[in-house]
Amino acid sequence: MPEISAIRALRYNLGHVGNLSDVVAPLADAIDPQRQDILYKRHPASCVRLIANRDEPGDVAGSSDERAARFWRRWQSEGVLQHEAAAEIYIYQQTYPDGDQTVRRRGILCGVRFDSPEDRRLYTATETIDAVVEARYELTRRCAANLSPIVGLCSDPDDRLQDLLDSAIQEGLEITCVDDAGVRHSIWPINDERTIGSIQNILGPSPVLIAAGEDNLAASRKYLNWLNDHEGPVANDHPANFALTLLLRLEDSGDLLDSTHRVVRGGAPLTSEELVARIGECFTCNTIVEGPDAAEVAWTPISGRDHQGRLAIYCGGDRRWVLCEANEAATERLRKRCPQASDEWCELSINLLHHLIIPELLAEDSPSIQECRTIDDVVAAISDDEGCRFAALIPPIDVDAMETIAVQEERLPANAFHLAHAPLTGLVFNPLNRR
Structure with missing residues (x-):
């Protein structure tokens, strides 16, 4: 069953960047050249410079990744990005209109432990593309961080997680932004050990069905192997064991x-x-x-x-x-x-x-x-x-149907589908090195 962990995250310093909506970005596979240009012009600290750094004249192989890593390091030293004071789990919510109704989809941003491609706690349904995995791995290695979340689905048939999140939201501090499609994305940092323990107990028995980010998952596994090879055996509690993951309720995923x-x-x-x-x-x-x-x-x-x-x-x-x-x-x-x-x-x-x-x-x-x-x-x-x-x-x-294919260990072609309302990159970053 999945091991869920709080993470010592990096987040944008809103006192430095201003409006969070100006610096977040869609997931990398949704950024075409036109969108990339818009995001570049929107803010000098937009995370598009991390996840989809554009080619520049004179570039050679690896130049854009190294440029992204320099932004990553510089923004930390300048205070654009700040480490959280404690390890936290983040309640996540999307809010968007659907006809005459307002839809609210909730989940949690956290770390999820992975062990191997045969790990039956994580089910995947689509093929990965070697070149994409290699590109994500190179960026992960240079930044020593998960920049974008994997998206997983967990079952909560008795609404235990839903009820817990409802209660925790009432007491937490909302951090919010709005994407270009008008979807409102909100997070609430949670560092209360009792609440985190309750979330772990509720979701612990449920396998994770990967809905998006198989390439990021494969890149994280490859990075962990690289650490073991180059820095010696990685401790069981090392941050690199845990991939940044957005866990959504399977019961809320009908139009996902x-x-x-x-x-x-x-x-x-x-x-x-x-x-x-x-x-x-x-x-x-x-x-x-x-x-x-x-x-x-x-x-x-x-x-x-x-x-x-x-x-x-x-x-x-x-x-x-x-x-x-x-x-x-x-x-x-x-x-x-x-x-x-x-x-x-x-x-x-x-x-x-x-x-x-x-x-x-x-x-x-x-x-x-x-x-x-x-x-x-x-x-x-x-x-x-x-x-x-x-x-x-x-x-x-x-x-x-996707779940059936995954459980049967079959595969769909890469990019067989995409998320109708995907999370954003930039709400939370997950450093994979110890502090």
């Missing part, structure tokens, strides 16, 4: 996961006629609408979490959207390619795309795949670039 769509480039643009000829044996195909701007219309019939097995595919050759629904032949072909896969794994649209349509039915050889988080991003990608071969809109994955 959003689709990450694909735009495929390379080769001649695909026409709808060619698509149907290639995949028609395995998918029922119907042309539903034309033009890049019709993406929202094409998205409607697959947008529900119960729409697995469906894809809306845009064909760059004739600019048509085709609704594709898997049949029994698709399942049979996928099982031949992946004979150990479970029924739940085979049903997911993302797996049908990556393991059947792209490599076998379309016989794409190492295509260039762009991942898009929103329909608007897809429209921009297929409108501005004539090199689009095809694009695929993918229905969102349900958390229950």
